[in-house]
Amino acid sequence: MTEKTTFDRRAFLTRATVGGAAAAAVSTLAAPAIAQESPTINWRLASSFPKSLDTIYGGAEDLSKRMKEATDGKFNIQVFAAGEVVPGLQAIDAASDGTVEMAHSVGYYSWGKDPGFAGGADLPFMLNARGKAAYMYQGGGLDLYNKFLEKYSLTSMPGGNTGVQMGGWYRKEVNTVADLKGLKMRISGLAGKVMEKLGVVPQQIAGGDIYPALEKGTIDAAEWVGPYDDEKLGFVKVAPYYYYPGFWEGGPTVSFFFNKAKFEELPENYKSLMRTAAQASDQNMLAKYDYKNPTALKQLVANGAQLRPFSEEILTAAFTAADEVYAEIGATNAMFKEQVDAMKLFRNDWYLYLQTAEYQYDTFMMIMQKNGKL
Template identity: 75%
Template sequence: MDRRSFIARASIGGAAAAAGSVLAAPAIAQEAPQINWRLASSFPKSLDTIYGGAEEISQRLSEATDGRFQIQVFSAGEIVPGLDAINATTDGTVECSHSVGYYNWGKDPAFACGADLPFTFSARAKNAYNYQGGGIENYNTFLEKYNLVSYPGGNTGVQMGGWYRKEINSLADMQGLKMRISGLAGRVVEKLGVVPQQIAGGDIYPSLERGTIDAAEWVGPYDDSKLGFQKVAPYYYYPGFWEGGPTVSFFVNKGKWDELPENYKSLFRTCAQATDQNMLAKYDMKNPTALKELVGSGAQLRSFSEEVLAASFAAANEVYAEVSAENESFKTQYEAMLQFRDDWYLYQQTAEYTFDTFMMIQQRNGTLAVGG
């Protein structure tokens, strides 16, 4: 091949390569548009672990798209009150929110199914149901009528049963107890004689201090430790049977969701799942230390008696029957959970339970710590 022929062929090849790059650019731009969303959180910034879930998905999406998918996070009250975050997503005030479905219990009881129902799942069971048992799909089928799409975005694990000014030794001690507890859980304990109180997080401490209420549930050791409840209500009960595996969710306006390219939808789901798993890991890491600190500063740990738990379980089943008779969307989701729950706890009695029980005995015997 002579020099002149080589240069001619090289020029043609270079031109073709250049043309290819020019043609490819618009396609790439179409697949990766600039998206700027606002997210309304239901949580204050002080609750860094649960509020942090919204910041985490924002960071993950930005990093995965070289800054082309941006979500600006607003804490509770900055755009709308925390309890209105889901509604603000439905009506398009914001493109998305980070909240807990049972905050919308009063609007439609079926919202609670995507968050938690008393005596249903642990966090691990809820994840299995959501990702492999059809939970996400079932919830999104319900949410269509509210112009929403939702994906799990966090879990606290089994929560604590709250702070009490007096000991709860029997059902008799529940009678007339004024307790800060809301939604479905409030309806359950009301059947035990408790008087549910709707009180914002910032008002709980002074209400306990003044005796306006006798008890209050919040989250768990790490979050509770920030509020100093042990100073005014020293008895710290467990478990919070109304929240065995509460799912915090990302809610997206369906119109905005449908506008996203498929690759952005996939990224959102992936980043949401990573955030979901990471929040649980954070709580599992932070809660043990926080609990030891709470006990060291005066908290007195107590477990609910078998009598209280059994009566609460029966009361929860009564509530489910009542709500299912009134709300088909709730009934459909709840019944989908039942078979999954039965099989889950059948298996958990074997390897998992036996292993965990043995290891807990070793912990009590002091053989797990270094040098133990």
Template identity: 70%
Template sequence: MTDKTKLDRRRFLTTASLGGAAAAAGTTLAAPAIAQEMPAINWRVASSFPKSLETIYGSGVDVSERVKAMTDGKFNLQVFAAGEIVPGLQAIDAATDGTVEVANSVGYYSWGKDPAFACGADLPWTFNARGKAAYNYHGGGIDSYNEFLAKQNLVCFPVGNTGAQMGGWYRKQIGSVADMQGLKMRISGLAGRVVEKLGVVPQQIAGGDIYPALEKGTIDAAEWVGPYDDEKLGFQKVAPFYYYPGFWEGGPTVGMFFNLAKWNELPEVYKSILRTACQATDLNTLSEYDYKNPPALKRLAQSGAQPLPFPEDVMMAAFDASRQVYDELSNENAEFKRMWEAQKPFLNDWYLYGQTTDYTFDTMMMIQQRNGKL
């Protein structure tokens, strides 16, 4: 080995040793920095849903479990069912005023406080679930909604969608829009304001009181969610006509509503983890409903339910009524107008595009299903 080779070898070994020491030092220095960004935090989540509706209630639990796993147990969200801390319809208010740090709820439950709350949840005759997700994540929907929510001391991220819901349970058949006149129906909020223009008399009734009200004839109809959740309540025994679609909820979005002041206190890494967990749960909740609803509808039909489409004149009248309501609300509420106007261009593009792809594909597959070829 020459003197030059010995020198080069010594220089390499020295440099490599320094590099290794530097790398080790870098690792040693990084660990405390990361640890400082991962403090132990325990938050409470007030759900608007009972545990019996395990899919929609489970959206909050799903986020909690994902966050706990991603933070090695340092960030914990404890979920409380409706009524355990506050009544379900007051969950968002509880997050606003800091009674809890988070609400797992749907924006239109706060319709009475401000109609603009409905825009981030669902508006009748607008997006289906896929269109809503596209608008939320790539069309600025989440940011637009949070611009409004910041004034309510809130920030929200979607955590689930049921897909288009069913149109509810009716004691008598609906043959035309004339049969909607005077119909006493359990339906609330923005949807109630729309169907009221068809002659329906909206009724505010808690979930647990719907069955006896239908059974006694106190109400003539009631909307709930869809086959999987509706099955648990046994409505087909007292109101067998099961109409579809629930045009007031084509893509209803459940959210995690965070108290804005508490959100702003979080380390950036926790904010990123929460956003990631919420988006993963958003997809998972819809997928779970899509998997559970088909067999549930079959079971309901076997037990006496009669699924029926709304007559065309009912749907056309309801569509026209929805636009009348949006015009009225836009004149009354600047925030509602801002969010409604913002989504309209993509709403038009979404259904133009849908005619060329999913609609044609799905129609062909449905024909094959009816022909027994699947």
């Protein structure tokens, strides 16, 4: 072996060693650099829902899991059920005042504080779940809602949807508007104001107290959610008439409410991940309800539920009453009016479009189902 060959070999080994060390150094430095950009975050989330309502409560757990997995355990959200930190109806307030970093709730729970809160949740006779998603994500609805929420130190993202809800459980049949006069019904918010115009006496009763109130005749009717959640509470045993649709909640959006200051403190990559995880959880909840409700409805009917559609007379009267409520509130609340007007503008095109391919396809498939072809 010549001296030159030996020198070249040594030079090669030296370069390889230096290069390998440099590569190892880069590899070693990579993790701390990423860690500096993605700090460990520990947040608390107050839910408005009990754990027993696994689908709607589960939306918060779904988000928590997605954020933890996407950040390799660096972003942790501890979910607290209704009553564990604050009562369920105070979850939004807890995020607003900084008691917790975020809440999972429905905006209309805070409508009494300001009707504008209902705009991001649902309003009677507005949009179905798909239409609501289109309006919120693509039609500027979420931007309008967050513009309103700024004065309460909040920002939000959609965090679930139940799909159109049922119209509730009734101890007797209601076929006409006259049948609603004096009816004591567990229903609250803007829906309660609409029904009040038809002669209903709205009652605000917590979920756990509805069954005994129906059983004792303290109330005559109650609305809750839909088949899957309603079956858990056993209403069919004490109020057999199950009406539809719940026109006050055609596409109710459950939301993640963030304390605005806390959200703005997050690194940009965490904000982006949160938007992605929230949208995934939003869609996932609707898919769960769509999957579970058909089976639950069949079971309810087997257990004695008597399905009844609201008459066109009742629906028409309620539609007119809803517009009256919007006009009354909008006359003194500009931000509520702005949200209502934006939804109505999109609603017109949305239902015009649904009369074509969607309606015809669904109607034909229902005819095939009725004829035993499916």
